[in-house]
Amino acid sequence: MPAVAFHTLGCKVNHYETEAIWQLFKSEGYEKTDFDQTADVYVINTCTVTNTGDKKSRQVIRRAIRKNPEAVICVTGCYAQTSPAEIMAIPGVDIVVGTQDRHKMIPYIEQFRKEREPINGVGNIMKTRVYEELDVPAFTDRTRASLKIQEGCNNFCTFCIIPWARGLLRSRKPEDVLTQARQLVDAGYKEIVLTGIHTGGYGEDFKDYSLADLLLELEKVEGLKRIRISSIEASQITDRVIDVIDQSEKIVRHLHVPLQSGSDTVLKRMRRKYTNEFFAERVGRLHKALPGLAVTTDVIVGFPGETDKEYQETYDFIRDLKFSELHVFPYSKRTGTPAARMEDQVDDNVKNDRVHRLIELSNQLAKEYATAFEDDVLEMIPEEKASEGDLLVGYTDNYMKVKVQGDENLIGEIVKVKITKAGYPYNEGQFVRVVDETKKAAVAGD
Ligand code: SF4
Structure with a gap:
């Protein structure tokens, strides 16, 4: 039996897709082995969200080549999509596949074995308009199963490279989402996490079908106990979505709503499409309709040009909005994005200080939130x-x-x-x- 080994860098979507790629190998008779063991094929699923993601991806690729120079080295994922030439230039890389056409990986391996010529299978992701169906009926070792419902993003925030790695927004067909949800329930999972690149944008490319409709149908899946939405933008929290969550017995009392900044001027430079007033109104409505709901968020600190005043606006905004936890990221330059070229990059010391203060605030907010549930x-x-x-x-x-x-x-x-x-x-x-x-x-x- 030929052996394949995987290494995944980056986010939940990448981990999900590695599972999907494993299913393809499994059905071709491969067995899975650990990445530090000798394998016939190594698959490295790369990340490019920061410059460090690229660097780490290259290190892992080299590690696989050293482990078994005779093996077929197959590189896929976001970094492969944005920089195939950089990866092909690493001696020992045999096949590069981006964030689409993963099902071609095995035929490429066969082709490589015959011809011994490196293969660049990366296509133009911006031309892809249809969600690529990849089945994941079960996961290797997790209690919570992810279910990918969409791909890509149309937003082009100025700090983010992801639309270039993943392409424009495409939603998975409702019937395919439901089939997979049923398979996961049959495999014993009680909770599924709806995942994607811009998860809350589900359905924006459909005519008459939205996230709320999908949630209503998932509610009816027998045996499924909990539904979690991995992330939703403030603009996607429509009154209907709030209503569906309110009526639901399965959707959990937790939403992750990325804020990034609580200062309108920074939001504008980030090209985020809301004001803090709009954001506060949506979250306020959520809390009113669903008391006890946990709202977590992401914040980027030290975005180019962020002044003390803008930072303080963010700090105060977050404190007043009572998030139950924050994920705080220091702004890190991502080559190829508009923000990386902006002047007034913030000094690292200033950034670190701001990050620490927000982490302290996050700890305090988390404790405050949890205290309300003591004895419950x-x-x-x-x-x-x-x-x-x-x-x-x-x-x-x-x-x-x-x-x-x-x-x-x-x-x-x-x-x-x-x-x-x-x-x-x-x-x-x-x-x-x-x-x-x-x-x-x-x-x-x-
Ligand atoms: S919404 Fe902005 S940050 Fe999120 S994936 Fe799209 S471009 Fe990136």
């Missing part, structure tokens, strides 16, 4: 064993990370826990019971 009983899915004792770690539906005493066979099940102590990054919880009655007998002392 919440539902969580334990995902793994904690490093110490016989504790399990997992997330509640409203995205609080909880440590709870419990047996390993509870991993992947929905359980009720009482929050005994709010904290960050972990909350402490006490096991109450398993929600799925059939599993009840498995719990000692229950």
Whole structure:
């Protein structure tokens, strides 16, 4: 049996796609081996979101070549899409495939074995208008399954290279999303995370079908217990989406709504298409309609030209909006984007100081949010064993990370826990019971 080894860099979408590529190899009779073992084929799924992503991708490619110079080295993903020539120039790279045409990878390998000539299979992603269907009926080792529902993005924010790596927005056909959701439920997953490059933009390229429609249909998938939307823009939180979440028994009480900056002048330079007033109105409406909802966000600190005043505007805006957690990123120049060419790049020390202050604010907000749930009983899915004792770690539906005493066979099940102590990054919880009655007998002392 030929052996294939994978290494994935970057985001959830890349991890999802590696699983899809593995399915292609599996159906051709390959077995999977670890990346540090000798394999016949190495697949490196690259990332290009920052300049460091490129560098790390190159290091991993070289590592595979050193491990087995006889193996076929196949490079795919975002960096492969944007810079195929740079990758082909690395001696030992045999095949480059971008973010589309992954199903051609195996025929390319056969072609390479016959002809021994490097193959550049990267096409023009900007011309692709249709979502490329790739099936992932199960995942190798995760409790939460991702389900990719769309590809690409039309926004072209000035700091972001992603539209050049992924192309324009394309949504996956509803029937294919539903089929995959059912397959994942059959494989034992209770929760699925709807993923994409611009997930909340689902349906924007369809005539009469939107994210809200898809959510309504997913609600009806039997056996599916939890639906999480990985990210949604403020403009995509329509009143209808709020209504659907409100009526739903499966969509979790957590939304990730990227802010990036709370200063209108910075938002404009970023070419984000909203004002902070609009953002605040949408999030305010969410909180009103769905009390207790956790709203997390991304912030970029030290965007070119960010003044103390603009930073303070962002800080105050975030504090007032009561996010339950922030993902704070120092702005990092991405070659090829308009922002990388802007003057007034912010000094690294200033950037670091601003990042730290926002991280402190995030810790404080997370604790405040969690404190409101002390003594409440919440539902969580334990995902793994904690490093110490016989504790399990997992997330509640409203995205609080909880440590709870419990047996390993509870991993992947929905359980009720009482929050005994709010904290960050972990909350402490006490096991109450398993929600799925059939599993009840498995719990000692229950
Ligand atoms: S919305 Fe902006 S940041 Fe997000 S993928 Fe699109 S261009 Fe990049």
